[in-house]
Amino acid sequence: MDNLIDGRRIAATIHSETVARVGQLKDSGVTPGLVFIRVGEDPASRVYVGMKERKCHDLGIHSSTLVLENDTSQSHLLGVLEEYNQDPRVHGILVQAPLPRHMDETVVYATVNPSKDVDGFHPVNVGKLMLHQPGGFLPCTPAGVHELLIRTDCPLEGAEVVVLGRGNIVGKPMASMLMQKSKNANATVTLCHSRSRNIAEHCRRADVIIAALGVPEFVTEDMIKPGAVVIDVGVNRISDPGSKTGSRLVGDIDFHAVQPKAGAITPNPGGVGPMTIAMLMRNTVIAAEQQTLDITGPDA
Ligand SMILES: NC(=O)c1ccc[n+]([C@@H]2O[C@H](COP(=O)([O-])OP(=O)(O)OC[C@H]3O[C@@H](n4cnc5c(N)ncnc54)[C@H](OP(=O)(O)O)[C@@H]3O)[C@@H](O)[C@H]2O)c1
Structure with a gap:
């Protein structure tokens, strides 16, 4: 099916932009x-x-x-x-x-x-994200997911977005990015966590689901609306007696069951992971520009 969001290809495009800035x-x-x-x-x-x-x-x-x-x-x-x-x-x-x-x-x-702070974890940068102030560094994984959505023309304005997981590294900043009153955001964001009731019902309403829980194949086919955009951030090692190492990596989405129903979906691997690295490289170049070229803030 041709509904894959190719994180490797989009990351390669971002890397070529970064190379130009390094030059x-x-x-x-x-x-x-x-x-x-x-x-x-x-x-x-x-x-x-x-x-x-x-x-x-x-x-x-x-x-x-x-x-x-x-x-x-x-x-x-x-x-x-x-x-x-x-x-x-x-x-x-x-x-x-x-x-x-x-x-x-x-x-x-x-x-x-x-x-x-190219990881975007310092409280000053977290605060700038929350307040939507310029000049801060965005954490790499949610920033990478945001780029995937933007560069695949996923409509976000007014969209119902469900973020699964309220971790400081992915879920919270992800929700913050998408709820901002700004271009490429303006979504209606629901943030679910381990105390949320009826997660499946929230998901079934969603135009976009972003799963960052760390629970293997948590999102099943019955939890998504036909045509929804589904982003899998999870990286989970599960035992697999049939494999050479005795284990394998899976995401937070039951990929094979969900893919036929999704409008677009990230493979895992090959979706979010390459984007995390692409955003780290971009943040590093922005940091170097700010510190040496008398630029006041990242505007990438
Ligand atoms: N691809 C990448 O580059 C990348 C980068 C970073 C992280 N990751 C992956 O993303 C996943 C999340 O990472 P993280 O650092 O954000 O994890 P985290 O800080 O541990 O957060 C996990 C969140 O999931 C919630 N949760 C856990 N089990 C749940 C359940 N059964 N139902 C509902 N909510 C549940 C937790 O709820 P509570 O808050 O209530 O405990 C918490 O909010 C992990 O698999 C990690 O490996 C991938």
Whole structure:
């Protein structure tokens, strides 16, 4: 069926726009720089940081990764962040989640200079998103979903959008982006979570469903309206005795059952994931532009 939203293709378009901006920066003597900080050896974090590093390399962004021991103290990490905050070669700082249990991620994220906070997690950037003020960084995954909707001409004005999940990284900022009184937003947003009643009924009304729960194949065919746009953010590992590794990744949408009924749907993988990286690269270039070209805010 030809109703797939091709996240890889749209991400590639955004990357080519980013490459052009990297070229302009380099012409003015600036190489955009992004630092990754990984604490401990969480296998998924190693994979995610590796993918982002390779994309930096492909686009001409300078990147480096600092790996700290799992038992590193929080005060040491905060000291490292202060150094990067002061380093003019570093335009973006990304602290890879999850952090070890003895660290308080709200303190860690709040220590990153907001103008280098390319993840969009600093309270200043969260506040700017909520207030719809310019000059802040948008968190990469919901910003990537928003771009997917915009670049596939999904009508949002007045649309019923159901966001499943109120996490700080995806659900809450996603709802905030789509409810704003602005072009490419103006949706009527319903945000569902684990205490919501009648989630299926909310979903059946929706023109757009964005699932960011972390519950394998939560959204089933009977929960969607024919023609709805369905976006799957979830990444869940489930056991699969038939596979080589004994497990496989699935999303929050029962893809095979939902696809025939959906107007458009993201594959998983190949939908939201590539967009998250594309938005991180774009945020890094925006950060470098702001810090070096005397630009006051991201307007991409
Ligand atoms: N593709 C990407 O680039 C990308 C990036 C980030 C995250 N993700 C994936 O997106 C998913 C969500 O991530 P997150 O960080 O937002 O997670 P999170 O912070 O743990 O939030 C999960 C949300 O889902 C709700 N929820 C959980 N089970 C539910 C249920 N049975 N019914 C209704 N609501 C339920 C929770 O409700 P309560 O608030 O009531 O607990 C919470 O609001 C995960 O699978 C994650 O791996 C993907």
